[in-house]
Amino acid sequence: MGKGGAHLHVHSAFSFLEGSAWPQRLVEEAARQGIETLALTDLHRVSGIVPFLEAAERHGIRAVVGAEVELPEGWGRLVLLAPDHQGYLALSQLLQAAHLKHPRGQPVVEWEDLEQWGSGLVALTGDRQGVMGRAWWSQDRKAMVDRLQRLTAIFSTGKLYLELTASHLPGDRAFHDVLAELSERHHVPLIATNAVHYPTKADFGLFDLLTCIRLGQPIESVHPERRINAENYLKPWALMVEALARWPQALRNALELAERLSPPKLLRQRRAPRFQLPPGADAPRYLAQLVEQGGRWRYGARWPKVLPRVQKELKVINELGFQDYFLVVWDVARWARRQGIRFAGRGSAADSVVAYVLGITSVDAYARNLQFERFMSPERKETPDIDIDFDARRRDEVIAYVRQRYGSERVARVATYQTYRRRLAVREIGKVLGFPAEELDRLAKSLPEAPLRVIQERWEAIPELRQYRESPRMRALLRWAEAAEGLPRHLGTHLGGVVISEEPVVEVGPCEHSAKGEVILPFDKRDVEQLGLLKLDLLALRAFTAVEEAVGEIRRRQPNFDYEAIPADDPRTYRRLQRGESIGVFQLESPAQRALAQRLHPDRWEDIVASLALIRPGPIKGNMVDPFIARRQGREPVTYPHPDLEPILAKTYGVVLFQEQVIAIASTLAGFTPGEADALRRVMTHGRSHEEMARIGEQFKAKAIARGVEPAVAETVFQQLAGYASYGFNEAHATAFAETSYRTAYLLEHHPTEYFLGLLNAQPMGYYPIDILLVEARRRGIQVLPIDINASAVATTMPNPGQLRLGLGMVPGLGEKAARIVERRPPGGYRHPLELVEAGVEQDLVGRLVRIGAFDGVTPDREGLLAAVVAGDRLGMWSLTSRSAWSWGRIIYWDYRELGFGQHQQLLAPWRDWLTRQGYFSVEGAKRLKPGRRVRMVSTIFRPHRPPTRSGKIVVFLTLYDETGVLEAWMGPERYQRFGQWLFSPHSPILAVTGRVEERGLAVEAVEPWRRHGP
């Protein structure tokens, strides 16, 4: 098989369900076969070109960018290739027009756009779905000629080809004969392609399954878009020659055209915008000025001390040319501050004092001695990543500001690819293969957190799969699901990524509309960086919304309350955290965090910072938690391998917890520059091979020894670093978050009613559902008043101290109508649900409002009201006495059914007496028992999950709760094998649980569904 060959019509997975492989894989396969040129022609998109171009460079393949487009009037498809960079610009304009001028998901290239941009492109007529194929199939010879002529008018000579594909389809011969004839008569050359949709023949199966998913049909279905053979793969050129032996000129033309094409210059370009400076200024000086102003603001008299550090940072920033980047971000932050939008910089940006004085972050990197190099260093040439969290409700205003400031054609949101997650892959492929829905549901839900490959190997160990034994069909399903896992499926908008470009964005790629109507650049976040654009992450954080709501409410009664001035060492706050009673606190409410707090007993700021860093898979698996706690509590001596490390590790008791510490250690002990140390850290983080690590180790030790460190100590330190490097957390990030964590804990302790109001109005957020938040609120003595048609606002409000009135906004489906209901409320209040119907609220929603008791203030006779609603009878009679009122059990049942939570009481409250008589303990009762006691409980369960554990065994954690509170529980592998199915069943979340009370919760021994036989 000789070298050479060109495949110019190729689809990757970015044709969404019309292609089944990543572009890299296609490139690899082409390289394996010795194919010289590969064009990527996804459907209406160029989203895969960054990995495509990179892979092609690596493998030495000539890459060509193109796209297949749909022509108007149902003509069919056309394959377009960009012959050079100019051509790419034309292609991008064309695709953007196709997307933006048409409804989302149905891009069409209009004639005027094709005429405008086509001359810079090369066109191929496509396969059977192409312009010629469709006309031929309709037996419309005249149409074929007309179309060819129209295209010839647009694409000059040498830029239009009649395409022959080696698809081995019935009818191909006749079709090819016709094309050859047209070619002669109209002097349009032929070209050979294979309309590739998958890399190898073996990949056809996955492609066919994806086709079925796209069509929504089972695998046995009959449909014209199902391919009948597996020929559309990257065929070795020798086979192409064989297949199209009758048309050697087509093959020649393909090779010849390939020689004339070249890839666009997209990689390694700098496209970030220049900041608009006042006249006469230049960026570095302007930045220095701002930094000076900011420095005095933040540090006052101490500023001269900080200056050297700041100057070091500025030097690096200027060297790397990122002044404009900082100015852009500074500008956004300043604007947000002026608008009163709560925000905070997060992530490694907080390692920078410059970011601090510019008001982007609120972490004093100087005081904490944070390493700037973790954020930026000369050794790391990538654009820094500054992420900012904004109050969720106002984040879009910020983006609108950016658009307006830089011009909307230079700003776009970034896309993210929703890929096939395992569960989705199992569900969709299973459906196509004919598995019943409930079974797929169960299987998908119960798949543990392991790669599918591992699951297939360890079948027997997984309880949910055991029942299927060795079904070959099941295995086939998992095999296919594994192949599909990770493939892009949909385009979605990245949560906060915004790009700004110096030139209009369309010169980088064609934009389209997202589901929410925003303009997005359909490249993945990482690809966007490769393209040299300036990227900001403007994230929406609901916790800030909660804070704003709470603070606003506090200020109504205490106008002088200042959130920023919350004292940093309030003992009551710390005691609350120590008790583990932090449900609702930002980042510290999860069961793991609360359990940690109960062991760690945080009583100072550093403890909170450390907590945020400790509860993550890395430190847990790396067994850092116990030593840390032991040392913190003085039960273990704090030692340092080397005295020079004391200043670095003192705050974490000698344990390496933060990435910045890794950098500091490497530079202090071994004399690396901080930049080199950061590079080292990153290398160690990404799991290198033994040899690499050994090499780095040698380097480290040599340098350390050269500075007088003893070899044994150098070895120990390196081992520690190597072990912890990948687990280390970004200290700046932890510090930034710690501020909000502490303050929200403070609010929870001192202003609970207002804070719960904030939480309820910022939903959905947090770890726990509304039901649990209400349980906690009631435990704090807060009176929760149910939704009332006449007393509720849209949001939850605080009518009196210690009281919360739930808002109409909590009713599902009501949406904007909630505001309307409140607006149009008559002076005496609503007297009849039909008034709402007249106001434009649909009957089912009105029914829902009645069923949840919104009209209880008018009458307790919900039945009567419902009957009146259904009958449309405005004068309907209903009883004003409570004789016909619903029973308490019924009221609570409907609360859960319509709202998902209990407005008046938690689900189990009405049963408490009966349960107690039966010997079941409540959560509160269980908590008061001594550890070791065995107990039976009936509880609602929430979020059973299987996090990775130190030992690697399966331990299932879950939250039990009832009206008296929340109790964390767990069960070990054997129990899980026996009872695991009850946890994940789709039915009632109430279970009867038997277990042993422990310090930290309940060790579950048995579980079964609770059958109500009671009143």
Add this chain to the structure above:
Amino acid sequence: MNQEGPYAFRWQRRYVRVAKILDSWRDVGEWWNAEPELWFWRVQGMEQGVYELAWDPQSDRWWLYRIYD
């Protein structure tokens, strides 16, 4: 069969020579049921008759798939 395709075949005690190969294609059928890929030819016999022949590359089995008359 030569490189282009079949050139003659036997059927019901008749020997049919292929005058012309009209078309050829491949079909994977119900691949999920482990059906093999089959290759087909539509040929014109020397004396009238259009036949469709099927071939299984794996088992090297040939058979007459369809006759047009």
Add this chain to the structure above:
Amino acid sequence: MGFIAWRLGGLYPSASSFPGTASDAVVVRRQSVYDCGMAAWDAGIRPGQAAREVRWRYPSAQVLAWRPDWYQATQEALGDWLAGHAARFAMETVEGMGGWWEYPRLDAETWRNLWGEVQSHWARRCQAGVAGHPLLARWIREEGERWHLPQWRGDGYTVYYLPEEKETKFWPYLPLRYLNVSPALRERWWRYGWECVGQVPGLLERLRLLPAGAAPPERLLLRETLAGEGEVLGRLLEYLGGQLTKVLAERGVGVDWIRVEWRGEGGERWHKARRWPEAVGERRRVLARLSSLLQVLPPWPPVEIAIEAEVHPLSTAQLGFWKEGDGGKKGRGMAGEAEERVGVGNLAWPQWRRETMWSFWDPWRRVGR
């Protein structure tokens, strides 16, 4: 109540060639017990048990090899008697004499009388189960003891009966081994670890839809208009066939007569109908039958196609389980409907699918050519 599943022992052999005293004789046929004497029965031997267990259960058994002439006459006579007494019956004569029969109302008294007749002529021992459905009856015949069901005991007989009000509760526990299904289906159930009816989704409903006997035939009519030019005929037929199969599955019935009618633009009509010996519900077979009617089609295109089908409840053997395309089956129909892949104009299902798929690509097969 109404169904008695019974198993007889201590049969009176009818041929003089039967040797010796019958009491501890055990007659074995093809490695299982066919009949046994009274003492053997009382010691726990039952027809249907494995032959090799006989000695273990009853050491002093006299094992004899079955001979057809010993029981021929008994069998016939029993059959006649049943025909005269039972509303419906089925006799099992392979693993011993037994079976089930339907009797209008049964109580201890009635049973005693019936048994009296049987005992005086043909058998001295009987174990039976009485329930509202033959499957249940068979089951409790074997396991009535274990489930502590009420019994009638008498001279040589033990009858367990399932009171009507308990029937609903018992259905889910019916072990799957009592169902008469294909080995493939049984294998699949085993693979899923399912042992009784209640565990198999949907099975319970279908079983209870099936009365143990015949019901008057019912006709279904499906009609579909072509959506205009270019609608692929193949797809329409596939759709109709699919609809038909869906309705059949929902109602647990099978079709044994199909009529297809073809109506043209100008009002022309064409039809073809056929009756088959047995009712089928499995998709593959239904579609095969449908396409067998469509081998030769009228030359003009239809604007409307109607399918009429006569349906009957299926016996349990017909329960096809998953949808199509489930592992390994290459169009192998059950006996009597061989599906060939070769040949002119024989459009069995796999063929049909292939042809229809090709009609989207092959100009020679294009619809509306």
